[in-house]
Amino acid sequence: MDTPDPCPYLPEADPGMSWRSLAPYRSSPGADFYPVALRYAQTLWMRGLSARSLLALDRALFAQMDGSEPVLREWPLPYRATAWIVAHNPTGVFIGNPRVHFQHLADRVRGSDAARKSWRAWACWRLVRAVDPQLPGDPRHIVAEPTDSAISDGLSAHGHPGEADLWRSALLALENP
Known part of the structure; x- marks a missing residue:
């Protein structure tokens, strides 16, 4: 397999990274963790591990932040990165079925941030549907699939300030390339 192009929405890959790079943040996956998870997603992508790269993006999306963190100005929540990786997955490279992945994730998250995590997973699910209908x-897995309006409302109610606009911008970029 040829080396893929790097995702333009993620930091530069670090060939020395492994799952151990995320371990120090296990008890506090906040603003310090977020760029590490993004860099790890790029590293996995560059290694040809598309499915695992998406899992690292899940971890970044679920980082405990309130939206005011300076890192989000340089690296916004990875909606565009998620869509880009699905859209650019090389033929023959395992990525699974991202639609099913995000559908299951959205319906099965638990805990104090469940609503935020669920709406973010539904937002990614919708981006994947736009990339590959x-x-x-x-x-x-019978579940009520939300409308774009419901996803936007959910992100507005439970996400960061301006997050719904960030997601709609990513979706619009896919629908009007």
């Missing part, structure tokens, strides 16, 4: 959902 032919990806099937999971017919055994």
Whole structure:
């Protein structure tokens, strides 16, 4: 496999990174953790590990931040990165079914931040649907799929200030390239 182009929405890869790079943040995955998770996602992407790269982006999306962190100015929440990786996945490289992944994630998150995490997962689910509308959902996992308006409202109610606009911008970029 040829080395893929780096995702333009993520920091530069660090070939020395491994899952151990995230371990120090296990008890406090906040603003310091966020860019590490993004860099790890890029590192996995550059290694040809698309599915694992998406999982690292999940971790970044779920970082405990309130939206005021300076790192978010340089590296906004990775909605565009998620869509870009799905859209640019090389033929033959395992990525699974991102639509099903985000559908399950949105419906199964628990804990104090469950609403925020769920709406972010639904937002990614919608981006994946825009990238590849032919990806099937999971017919055994019956769930009410939200409308764009519901996702936007959910992000407005539970996400960072301006997050719904950030997501709509990513979706608009996919629908009007």
